[in-house]
Amino acid sequence: MKIISKPYQLSLAFSLVLPLTIFAFLSSAYAFLVDTSQNQAFESRPQAAANSKRPVSFPAFKLASVNFITGGGNLVFSAPDFTDKSVETCKSLGFNKTSCASGVPGNTCPYNSSYFSQCCDERYKYSKSKCVYPNTISGDSCGGKYMCYCDRSLYKVTASSCKAPLVPASGSGNSCVEDGVIYYSSCVCPATYTQVCNGNNMEGTGQGCTIGGITKYISCQCKAGYNLTCANSTPENASDYCLKDGIKYYSRCKTCPNACKLNSCPAGVSCSKEECSGKYCANSCSTGYVDLENYWCNGALKCLLR
16 A cells, blocks of 8 residues: 655645636636526615625635746737838839939839839820810820820911011910910911002001011001192103002192183183193184284283174
């Protein structure tokens, strides 16, 4: 027969009794909770009454404390390591650029906007829906964007291209805006330039405006020196004149001697008319008349019928 020492017996007894005691305590607490949840009347009683009805005793034992010891005797909680995979993803899809020596980024990576696949001319910045008449959309694209420009075959000039007095053409369809610059279809004369001063001895006033070989002016005038109407005489050259507003203007008129004095030619007298003065001169008696001793009367020959 093997004799077991007393300390060992006590240790063995404690190891057997302790689990049973804990189990009995937990069972008692569970029964108390179940009874509480099922007995509504019990819930309404004061806590003291409930405690007096079901006394609970705790076994006399001690719980051992638990310590987690890590390397070096210190417990270290490190932040989880979350690696950004977007850069690798973008590069694997061909989005390898992060800057452009010239131009602007095109075709940006959907996983990381800092990466893109190509550098585009800065004019490629429009979507098709944003380019409307009279602008023209480019046939090619870069990074999904297009150029929106003015067709130079239709819109050839800018305001600075039109030298005074020419002005840019106005009206619908005559202008187009590209990157803030206005292009026009052509340069035209201002609306006030309507006169073509190509008449005989005529010239335009002020500066002329020439389009297609035709020069127009605001108004016309006769050349210097053509300002005589020769109303009391005759022009030296009847074909050398300037016609303005229906009136002929000459540069020179004949000098009138004013030799004739009669306003009309008397009866029986043969007269000549001085064109410059419009007066008549009595020259002789008409056929069938004889002069009366060649006397004059107020410059008129007195003629008597035979």
